[in-house]
Amino acid sequence: MGGEWGQSDICPEAAQEWTVQVGQDLLVDMDLGAITKYSALHAKPSGLILQYGTAGFRTKAEHLDHVMFRMGLLAALRSKQTKSTIGVMVTASHNPEEDNGVKLVDPLGEMLAPSWEEHATCLANAEEQDMQRVLIDISEKEAVNLQQDAFVVVGRDTRPSSEKLSQSVIDGVTVLGGQFHDYGLLTTPQLHYMVYCRNTGGRYGKATLEGYYQKLSKAFVELIKQASCSGDEYRSLKVDCANGIGALKLREMEHYFSQGLSVQLFNDGSKGKLNHLCGADFVKSHQKPPHGMEIKSNERCCSFDGDADRIVYYYYDADGHFHLIDGDKIATLISSFLKELLVEIGESLNIGVVQTAYANGSSTQYLEEVMKVPVYCTKTGVKHLHHKAQEFDIGVYFEANGHGTALFSTAVEMKIKQSEQLEEKKRKAAKMLENIIDLFNQAAGDAISDMLVIEAILALKGLTVQQWDALYTDLPNRQLKVQVADRRVISTTNAERQAVTPPGLQEAINDLVKKYKLSRAFVRPSGTEDVVRVYAEADSQESADHLAHEVSLAVFQLAGGIGERPQPGF
């Protein structure tokens, strides 16, 4: 994590005097001697402050041993409190190989509840001698029954540091008397899936890798069977796996769905370094193809990120131009298809698309004006989008960076059950919807699942990658970073689209935006790096670049820029 934010700022309760009377029962129920002994084996480097950010804790792997042990403790407490299985994933997603991270997964496969994120930060930052006190404090505040059983499932990515760190998580779970299942190597969305399955009595699926592979592949093959032969007849796809876990899992899975799609894996971890010059984050932010992949014109390609929860597509056209198809265009393809299915079934179920401020203006316009699908904007970070998407019968959410999925309410499942009585054509559409629902990972955005959904839709609609890309044209855009002394001086409103502080910044942005056509710009403090992010779009790349630069200068001047002034040119 960036930002060495002061401990008392992020964890007020840890700075308070320890005056709460600890109930005798609590002390008996926690084996404090064992906790102290094990904690010393996973000692916290004194003074190190980290924060549970949008994607959990993330920093250099060598600083994370104590965090892992303590997140094991916290997961056990959360499991006791919710009387459910809790997940712990050891990964740092698209970060460099030397980094690592950890996040907790709540009972329905969702991100950890916000109040527990605060507990996570307090517990991770408590100095060794205060750790027990913070642990007891959390148990009291959350009324955790310590006699309740705890069950925690653990997964990890392929980083060299992940195996040892996940063992530290397990140490934390067991010292609180919790049971665990170590899934070993998993993609992040696979762990979310396992947690969801385990807490819904198997109704969502079987909580094994075999269960995951079979559920998705069966749905995919069923869908492909219904496709007539048009579009790209021979269905094959090149997949850049970012030298990460996605390669291992896709390789395990491919024979389950090979009758519907053949995948060719690149950056499969056999040579290159994780996320280095490859993967979804690299392709999206540099707007160029990954290294290590040979691409012929009009070949459909996609990239996963390091833990396989993001996906972007791309291709080269016949003139040698690179075309990126990001999360916005993925959301458009998916929501258009789902809306058409609903119309065919004749249902009045509602559908909504959730985006963030980063969504390209053309995508929002296309969805609202051409597809007539309502679009909503939330703050960046999957938990915000996921939460909003739950409000609809069908909620499709995607960040432009390729992280997203679709959620289906019980009303949709009920309608499908009733479809037996419908006429043939409607029944067929309902069956298709049923398979599409099975193919989505509703617990979390999932590169493998999204890839199969996209491939199925392209096949069913007979669309080539170029036709998909041509749905609308992205407005040229530019993203920049600005270094400031304290990024907290920037606060935002309206789903991060407007700056509230520092004074004058939003007015300056408004004035700059007025100078360009079809333009829009916003700034926000990053939740994962110690920088301020700047986004600008306009009618031409030159204008978008100029606008982004001018906004960066405004941030530098008004929000306490440090180091060199932002320079023009990219």
Ligand code: 16G
């Ligand atoms: C995290 C978020 C991702 C978001 C990104 C923004 C999750 C699982 N991941 O990676 O959704 O796009 O942060 O990063 O929520 P930023 O705040 O540094 O721009």
Ligand code: MG
């Ligand atoms: Mg990721």
